[in-house]
Amino acid sequence: MAIPKKAFENQVIDLLGRMHGVARRLTRSDADAEDLVAEAVARAWRALDSLEHEAAFRGWIFRILHNTFLDECRRRGARPQFESLGYEEPEEGEQQFSIFEQMHQPFLLWFSNPEQEFLDKILREDIDRALATLPEHHRIVVILSDLEEFSYGEIATTLAVPVGTVRSRLARARGALQKILWQQARDAGLSATPPARHECEDGAADAPRPATARQAARAKKDGKS
Amino acid sequence: MTKHEIDCEQALKQLFEFIDRELPEDRRDEMQHHLHTCKSCFSRFEFERRLKEKLGGLGKGEPSSGISDRITKLLNSL
Numbered sequence: 044m045a046i047p048k049k050a051f052e053n054q055v056i057d058l059l060g061r062m063h064g065v066a067r068r069l070t071r072s073d074a075d076a077e078d079l080v081a082e083a084v085a086r087a088w089r090a091l092d093s094l095e096h097e098a099a100f101r102g103w104i105f106r107i108l109h110n111t112f113l114d115e116c117r118r119r120g121a122r123p124q125f126e127s128l129g130y131e132e133p134e135e136g137e138q139q140f141s142i143f144e145q146m147h148q149p150f151l152l153w154f155s156n157p158e159q160e161f162l163d164k165i166l167r168e169d170i171d172r173a174l175a176t177l178p179e180h181h182r183i184v185v186i187l188s189d190l191e192e193f194s195y196g197e198i199a200t201t202l203a204v205p206v207g208t209v210r211s212r213l214a215r216a217r218g219a220l221q222k223i224l225w226q227q228a229r230d231a232g233l234s235a236t237p238p239a240r241h242e243c244e245d246g247a248a249d250a251p252r253p254a255t256a257r258q259a260a261r262a263k264k265d266g267k268s
Numbered sequence: 269m270t271k272h273e274i275d276c277e278q279a280l281k282q283l284f285e286f287i288d289r290e291l292p293e294d295r296r297d298e299m300q301h302h303l304h305t306c307k308s309c310f311s312r313f314e315f316e317r318r319l320k321e322k323l324g325g326l327g328k329g330e331p332s333s334g335i336s337d338r339i340t341k342l343l344n345s346l
Contacts, residue, residue: 048346052343056339056340056343059331059335060330061327063332073332076335077332077335077338080335084343085342085346088346142315143312147311147312156311158311158315159314159315162315162318162322167325170323171326174323186327189320189323189327190326190327191327192324192327194289195288195290221319
């Protein structure tokens, strides 16, 4: 389907800020991001017949943007991975890292909430830096889901993968992102080890305390709490 | 347990799909019911929701004048 040139221009102008933001996060360079967006727009215009309907424009042009990025990486002989930044790929089947599980204290009094305090302390720059540390295949799903608010179906279309792959990749990417944020926070002294003993909500101060929220949930399920 | 009740393990398993608004309506209702009754899962939900919100804040931005001018020229040349 070809849409009129004016409609194409309007769509591109409407999405330009978003496209530029995604391109900056993919390339991690303002200059490269501008080149990437310009090349993607030119390619999109040439491939206009492949747009099935105008409502699909966003997913279609972000797919072209992403493919253009991958092509550029290949052309430069660079893998879009950043192991040098200290990223460790989670193992298949490995439980996803969770800051909440590291910090949550189920039996703390209501006025103390370490995990929410953690969120209050981390800055936009901290999240930006953690996101930049993720390898491309994880970064792109977080960008599309959490920054651009794409549905799983739209992400699947954009990346040309099944929805199930989006779901699993997103879970692993979020776990990896939280692990990086956690490490950054520890390095900055933001996430101190919680105190060993707490008052309990129900007054059972001496009851054994589950180490994590998941353990607490299991204990509750098993009727042990 | 009625058919509308889920346990913590099931709730945590589908927590992100709930936050991402990807659950069908019946499972969304089950999640909402569970979160209303389980403080631990509600705390987890609040944490993950806020973190997603913070990430979402990174996405809002206007294009620089440089890229706007460049793309406008490009579009005019097509």
